[in-house]
Amino acid sequence: MGRAFEVRKASMAKTSAAKAKVYSKFGKEIYMEAKNGVPDPEMNLSLKRIIDRARQQQVPADVINRAIDKAKGNDEADYHSVRYEGFGPNGSTFIVECLTDNDNRSVSEVRNAFTKSKGKMGVSGSVIHGYDHVGLIGISETDEEKVLDILFEAEVDLKDLEVEDGSMSIIVEPTDLYKTKDALEAALSIECEVVEITYLPHEEVSLDSDDDKMLFERLTNMLDECEDVQDVYHNVKTSDA
Template identity: 30%
Template structure:
């Protein structure tokens, strides 16, 4: 086990609406989970995961319950999850995961963000081969025997485990598995009563491209612009 490498986050840019954006993203995750598996988190692992992320983001309980109730209604909003691929400045590969009720609007907006920041929207398959879809869990490492946990979780799909830091510099234990093993590993982590900070599927870059600081900042401006779009859920990229 070593330190998990994670690409640079665009934390240098002020996001006045960051908290509202996080709550919107989680609300959509809840809506998608409820639509697919029902409103009971005990029998819906995706909903349980979204609620876990809501707690980690300090999303008020009434907002979480409201999102579940709305998603359970007959007139609930339906979202399509669409993945867009493109290149940012200086050849950086970018994947944009969206949840949208209007694909025409979303693709136009995503293309606009790429064009505005020196990138280009690509075709399906042009970028995705450079990433691997994985289940990613971030845990509070306090009190965790990491070597014992690593050995224990290998039988439940663990592929990578290592230390990292959050946006505020806090220590995290990052655990990754193949996406198909997400449910198995989630159940194993829950059974051990570990403190989960977040749990998501992510597209992990298989190779990273290093850039000088000035060029890297140009890429991060694109990432920041995309992340603030109302239809964008997550952005992945191979900037080292």
């Protein structure tokens, strides 16, 4: 998918790996979007897009349907987004996004993960300035000129485009993510393999010592286990971690 995709997938990839974590993540997102809007993906575009992303991650239909049914009922759960920033081994930086109904629980769990990994929580804005918030598209295509023509015609705010190993990674403004997806799929008769809003670090750091690598693994594993954590981004070169 090119350097940008590999950076997204490896160096600051979301650390969620277990299926249960992925199911929980999308279950919450689907529930909240269905609860706050119309619980029908054919009438709620935002809900439809979350469901499409969930299906890309192979979230079962019954998990999706349960979340929608829960939103239709009298459930009183009220999740909201919270973002934490922090520092890990060798000056590495982390952005931790949560969806929670209990701020005290989420901040306590995230802080505990940093503390037990010899890292520290930062104040709001201490880390995020070192990242670009972007939309990322990954497709199986190598004709840059053709894609550039499509994006120009669709009036997409293109930030970067790279081709590597028979695939292309396209970085756009977050607000143009789905406009880009729709334009490419319509013009090329393909399905985009990666469609997401993410954070790309301006600079990466390497972990050379075994202690740093151990602390990095401990931190990412502990964040993965936090109930409220949805996504984790970092600037560590994972191949060196």
